[in-house]
Amino acid sequence: MDIFDDDEDMFGNDAEILEIVDYGFPKRIYLRRNHFEDLDNLTFFQRFRLTKNTVLNILPLIEEKLEYPTDINNSLSPMDQLLTCLRFYATGGHLSTISDFMGTHVSTSSRIIKNVSIALASLSHAYIKMPTENNIQKIQRDFYNIALFPSIVGCIDGTHIKIQSPGGEDGEIFRNRKGYFSINVQVVGDSDLKVQDIVARWPGSTHDMTIYSNSRIRARLEGGEFRNGIILGKL
Template sequence: MDYINIIEDDLGEDAIEDDLEILDFVGIGFPRRFNERPNYYQEMDPLGFFRRFRLTKATVLHLLILTEDQLEYPDNRNNSLTPMNQLLLALRFYASSGHLAQVADFMNVHESTASRVVAHVSRVLAALRPQKVKMPEPQESVRVQNEFYNIARFPKVQAIIDCTHIKNSIPCWTRGDNAEIYRNRKSFFSINVQCLTDARLKILDVVARWPGSVHDATIFANSTIRARFEAGHFPGSVIIGDSGYGLSNYLMTPLANPVTPGEQLYNEALIRTRNSIERVFGIWKRRFPVMAYGLRLKLVTNFTIIVATSVLHNIAREMNEPEPPIPEDINEEELNYLIETQQIEFEAQDHPGNNVVQNEIIRYFGQL
């Protein structure tokens, strides 16, 4: 139907302009408006970019090369976001205190769009896990053990294991009858995340699917990495954990009451070496503050974000990225407090006596 002709015939040409405004109002021929999107990669200075997105421009460009094929839309209908803007939106969310509305305003998009983009980009980044978050190959074992040995002379170490809690701020009633399993020993809802790290402060393995109430030792007992050690995939190697884990021939834990000089040196070396994983958790959460403030999206998306940021952490280590300054809108003392309180210690496990591997290492320290 020709609406312009109808208006001319019934009301005359003088009324056309006013009536077209009415037609636009009721949705006939209403022109769509598209927000102008900022180009932060081009417009922002390097320090400001690093502060807000937590990675340098060179590393973000490297990320774009790795992910562009998965982020590219098949056409430009509806003024779709470019791969770079999608990537920057997700990075800005990881650098925030977890409020989507704030990130959406910063990127000049609707909050629902920001939510979809964060989820999609996180899935794409998490898909890089097999290449970026992995245990060393057998031919690398000697190098890894030497790097750990150089810290405190503890021999045979392949990795350090520990768990950290990521606040899970979804309202508890959205999880039905299972809500309370996410409440940890410090009474806040969280996801208990198991990590293995190396002496270069990279994450070698991450398990991000267990509720906050689950014991660290339970997560390890049900993990793939335990099965691999049990199957002998890492011969002659051990991992180091705290006293919350059970002692075994491949998992070394501190002695409760060291007496001899060898036992005391064993404990000191183990504690100094194990400090590497505490540093990893601090660097990881300071680079991506959302990991300390808490995740407020769907539970499955929260799991994906944890894996995605572990991938980004490793890429940052590979690119020799310095630690970025604290974002301007985040209080440094508050962030540090959150990181410290998310480490939860469990009671010491009952350790069997006369462990062959542990005794061998204690004898080694006794000869120093």
């Protein structure tokens, strides 16, 4: 058996191979499902980890940043872009799997996930915030109702977000104590599991206490901004 038999089956004759060399692979037209319309509410939630109502609430906040000026090349709608990103968040799967599910090319999915993530991150100042003078007592009361802990305004912890090694001279500082490369992210959450504060710039080898000691949230807490408020954590 000729070792090139499989290649001939894939590309056909020599003329087709030369055409691919000269002009590249033929353009592929992707067939895309309307997942928002086609999936029932439960299946949609299982696939994207958000309800349809939540997606409809998010979309107008970032839609302008995702619109393409024209519909050339069968461009993706803001809704499809958002769902592509949410599918990646929900599964953490390979881009090829995400692309097959959404009906896009791998490079398109990669670009979309980055753009949508940046658009979502731009909303952080409106939604990620510590309690103000007006709602400190409510949050303390909500925490007390959970576990009878008084004066709590937030719970703090670190979590490792896995990344590829950045390489270079400093690459190894991103390797955490569990042996993989990560960013150690400090998060403060409230009694409703909503993020109140986040620090996502320290390499995985950094200890949680180092991140807290150098964080603005510590300065705000010790400066009395939250009155008698306590942030609860575990060493």
